[in-house]
Amino acid sequence: MGALQILGFVGPSVNWWALLPQIILLGAALLILLASALAPQRTSTAFTTITTLCSAITSSIVAIGLWNDVKTGGPSSSIASAFGIDGFSIFFTLLILIGLAATALLSHGYLDREGIDPPEFHALLLCSAAGAIVMASANDLIVMFLGLEALSIGIYVMIAMHHRRSEARESAIKYFVLGAFSSAFLLYGIALTYGATGSTNLVHIRNYLDAVVFRDQHLLMAAMALLLVGLSFKVAAAPFHFWAPDVYQGAPSPVTGWMASIAKAAGFAALLRIFFAAFASHDVDWAPIVGVLALITLVVGAVMAILQTDVKRMLAFSSVSHAGYVLVAVHAASAEGTSAALFYLFTYTLMVLGTFAVVGAMGTDDEHPLSRYAGLGHSRPILAIGFTVLLLAQAGIPTTSGFIAKFQVIAAAVNNESYFVAGVAMVTAVIGAFMYLRIVMAMYVTDEEKERTSPTWHWTTSVVVIAAVSFTILIGVVPQLLIEFAEDAVPILIRG
Amino acid sequence: MEITTGWYLVLGALLFVIGGTGLLIRRNPLVMLMCVELMLNGVNLSFVAFARQLDDIGGQTVVFFVLVVAAAEVVVGLGLLVAILRRQPGATADDLSALRG
Numbered sequence: 270m271g272a273l274q275i276l277g278f279v280g281p282s283v284n285w286w287a288l289l290p291q292i293i294l295l296g297a298a299l300l301i302l303l304a305s306a307l308a309p310q311r312t313s314t315a316f317t318t319i320t321t322l323c324s325a326i327t328s329s330i331v332a333i334g335l336w337n338d339v340k341t342g343g344p345s346s347s348i349a350s351a352f353g354i355d356g357f358s359i360f361f362t363l364l365i366l367i368g369l370a371a372t373a374l375l376s377h378g379y380l381d382r383e384g385i386d387p388p389e390f391h392a393l394l395l396c397s398a399a400g401a402i403v404m405a406s407a408n409d410l411i412v413m414f415l416g417l418e419a420l421s422i423g424i425y426v427m428i429a430m431h432h433r434r435s436e437a438r439e440s441a442i443k444y445f446v447l448g449a450f451s452s453a454f455l456l457y458g459i460a461l462t463y464g465a466t467g468s469t470n471l472v473h474i475r476n477y478l479d480a481v482v483f484r485d486q487h488l489l490m491a492a493m494a495l496l497l498v499g500l501s502f503k504v505a506a507a508p509f510h511f512w513a514p515d516v517y518q519g520a521p522s523p524v525t526g527w528m529a530s531i532a533k534a535a536g537f538a539a540l541l542r543i544f545f546a547a548f549a550s551h552d553v554d555w556a557p558i559v560g561v562l563a564l565i566t567l568v569v570g571a572v573m574a575i576l577q578t579d580v581k582r583m584l585a586f587s588s589v590s591h592a593g594y595v596l597v598a599v600h601a602a603s604a605e606g607t608s609a610a611l612f613y614l615f616t617y618t619l620m621v622l623g624t625f626a627v628v629g630a631m632g633t634d635d636e637h638p639l640s641r642y643a644g645l646g647h648s649r650p651i652l653a654i655g656f657t658v659l660l661l662a663q664a665g666i667p668t669t670s671g672f673i674a675k676f677q678v679i680a681a682a683v684n685n686e687s688y689f690v691a692g693v694a695m696v697t698a699v700i701g702a703f704m705y706l707r708i709v710m711a712m713y714v715t716d717e718e719k720e721r722t723s724p725t726w727h728w729t730t731s732v733v734v735i736a737a738v739s740f741t742i743l744i745g746v747v748p749q750l751l752i753e754f755a756e757d758a759v760p761i762l763i764r765g
Numbered sequence: 766m767e768i769t770t771g772w773y774l775v776l777g778a779l780l781f782v783i784g785g786t787g788l789l790i791r792r793n794p795l796v797m798l799m800c801v802e803l804m805l806n807g808v809n810l811s812f813v814a815f816a817r818q819l820d821d822i823g824g825q826t827v828v829f830f831v832l833v834v835a836a837a838e839v840v841v842g843l844g845l846l847v848a849i850l851r852r853q854p855g856a857t858a859d860d861l862s863a864l865r866g
Contacts, residue, residue: 411827442846446794456805457781459827
């Protein structure tokens with residue numbers, strides 16, 4: 270430090286308080302690794318789960334404190350305006366921490382059952398969550414890229430940690446190759462944005478685009494296209510979704526839940542921050558492309574889901590079609606559309622975590638044919654009711670949060686006069702509902718009594734399912750609680 | 766003939782396209798990893814070329830970050846490959862097709 274001061278180097282000021290949520294998570298990851306290395310016997314799953322949960326809770330308390338700071342003092346940025354602290358970043362921080370707590374609880378039973386070492390899994394999960402938070406808070410494209418990589422690299426290893434199942438390894442290598450491929454696209458997009466605007470900082474990019482009229486904007490258009498392709502891979506939007514069914518099917522169910530919920534939410538956070546906030550002045554260029562992506566994604570997700578026989582693959586395509594609805598909201602390129610997207614992501618995350626909690630408990634050998642769910646309504650009525658609520662919420666049935674979410678998205682599209690997109694979204698909602706109803710029907714309407722596999726149920730799984738179901742119904746009945754939160758969280762860019 | 770920034774950008778784009786094509790058509794997983802590196806280095810070259818053109822140090826700093834991330838990615842990728850090849854020696858991308866529907 271002394272030598273640097275002599276050289277005249279002054280580092281940017283760092284607001285450590287604002288970085289505390291990630292620091293707590295990384296500290297917990299180090300603590301778990303250290304404890305497992307020093308402890309004489311095998312680290313218990315209970316210790317790692319409790320550490321992860323405690324860090325998630327402490328982190329969320331800090332995040333709520335930051336939310337109040339933002340409410341009173343306005344948004345701020347840290348580390349030379351590379352890291353933003355606004356409603357948007359804290360909204361996603363809280364969402365990611367909820368996902369982290371739920372995944373830690375779901376993995377608790379799973380790791381014990383499958384004999385996977387808990388410390389490594391939880392350390393990777395915590396690092397992955399910290400990466401997701403960095404990605405959602407980044408005010409600079411390179412910081413966003415680093416967050417994305419921290420998020421993804423953790424997931425690659427978490428998928429492959431089940432060392433006895435070749436499907437898990439295959440799923441991990443598929444996700445790895447396509448993840449690296451899409452990262453390269455995203456990075457090339459960042460390079461071209463840097464070339465076109467002279468900076469990777471989102472505030473600088475927005476100010477430059479506001480001030481300058483391009484004589485030819487091929488470079489900028491190519492940059493936007495590459496960024497969109499890279500992020501579409503991450504959020505599994507068609508036609509860049511083909512990895513999703515294989516990877517979701519092969520991955521351990523708690524990791525599938527994490528990928529389907531948080532990896533997707535962080536991807537959309539980056540998408541919204543880049544396109545809605547930084548490229549706002551060029552929305553006539555990108556909004557139509559996003560609209561086309563949304564249309565393809567909606568149709569592919571809804572139609573392909575019907576053709577599947579494996580429940581995990583069905584849910585993979587359902588997550589593709591959910592990405593389509595969020596893209597419809599992004600396509601609107603308005604504050605209303607963005608808050609609809611945030612509302613959708615929040616409710617979707619809880620629904621999908623609850624759904625994969627049930628799926629994880631149902632498939633002890635990680636096979637998920639639809640026939641396994643036959644007769645669940647009779648053998649495990651309460652579980653079946655919870656699963657039904659979550660599936661119907663994903664289909665968008667009124668009195669569930671899924672309905673409000675879809676309604677807001679379509680309303681944003683209509684107010685933006687994108688009637689065609691809104692119409693297709695409504696039609697595909699009906700087509701998609703067929704797939705969810707097929708699972709529900711399999712649970713209740715069956716006449717075969719033979720070989721019912723009873724799910725291996727751990728009480729931590731019940732906690733997640735009960736929390737997800739009650740949240741889904743609560744927001745379905747009183748949506749105002751979350752709508753205001755989402756409206757306060759529309760992204761803004763802050764100069765440091 | 767003077768070598769302008771444009772030539773470097775074209776070379777970077779070519780490296781990226783060669784890497785991307787290789788990733789899609791080659792079946793050997795090790796070669797696929799090399800193709801990812803090729804794509805990232807194409808991007809690195811573009812960053813450095815833009816940094817020279819803009820006379821800005823930012824683009825050159827980015828390259829260090831990308832190199833570190835690429836190294837971290839390759840570590841995980843090679844680990845996965847070792848885990849797969851130990852069970853299925855000589856496996857190609859076509860052999861990894863148990864998951865489909």
